[in-house]
Amino acid sequence: MFIRSERLFLRPGWPEDRDELLTLVADETVVRNLARAPWPYTADDARRFLDLPEDRFLPRFLITQPGAAGARLLGCVGLSEIQGEANLGYWIAREHWGQGFASEAARAVLSLARSIGHKRIVASHFIxxxxxxxxxxxxxxxxxxxxxxxxxxxxxxxYPSREYALEFDVPCDCDDDSDNRGVASARMNPARMPPRRHAA
Incomplete structure (x- = not known):
């Protein structure tokens, strides 16, 4: 599964990404803001992450930026399951902070989440x-x-973590992932993730 946004190309991770991924995420200022990444972060941790099985209802992507010299890796974004709900997670390498890449990648994944049937997405950050x-x-x-x-x-x-939620109110307009505020609210009505199906 692949997603193209204004500046970014989101794609699955491949074994050959291990060294570049390790270079970017093996940074304590990045890892301390994540829940599931260990510190120190090693080549084996990067390999295990890239070897995780794919789940079409909980996709995860490497965030890349295409350019004349090829696509550079910026970070990672995707969905996971926390207490029965779809959770958005992401990280951006420190050298690319403050450029809007995380928000752009998050909006792209949320547009996909809406289109594949998710009703509610949660997220959090350490305070x-x-x-x-x-x-x-x-x-x-x-x-x-x-x-x-x-x-x-x-x-x-x-560590204390602030919780967020987004609930989709209307069907997806999959041609426009620029602003989820117009189609979602943070009502706390429970909504389950779509039923799991095996890909054909």
Whole structure:
């Protein structure tokens, strides 16, 4: 599965991405903001991440930026399952912070999530990482009002995390992923993820 946005190309990770992925994510300032990445982050961790099986209802992508010299890797974005709900997660390499890549990639994945049948997406960030909250709000999320402790492998401990949610209200216009605010709200009505199906 692939997604093209204004500046980015989102694609699955491949084994040959291991060294470049490791170079970007093996940065404590990146890993400490993630829940599932360990620190130190090693080549084996990168290999295990790239070897994870694909799930069409919980896709994940490497974020790349095409250019004249080829596509450079910027980070990662995708969906995972947390307590029965679809959760948006992402990271951007430190050298590419502050350029809007995370918000653009998040909007692209949310457009896909809506088109494949998700009704509600949740997300969170550790409270000492407010920049991630701005990314989520630009992508259309709203705060739920909850702050909960969430374990971070990189920190080696639980840390307070601010929760967000986005609930899709209308069918997807898959030609326009520029603004999810017009089609979603953060109502807290429960909504399950779409039923899992095996790809043909």
């Amino acid at each position: 000492d990482n407010p920049a991630s909250g701005r990314v989520l709000e630009k992508a259309g999320f709203a705060r739920t009002g909850r702050i909960v402790d969430r374990f971070s492998q990189g920190r080696g401990t639980a």
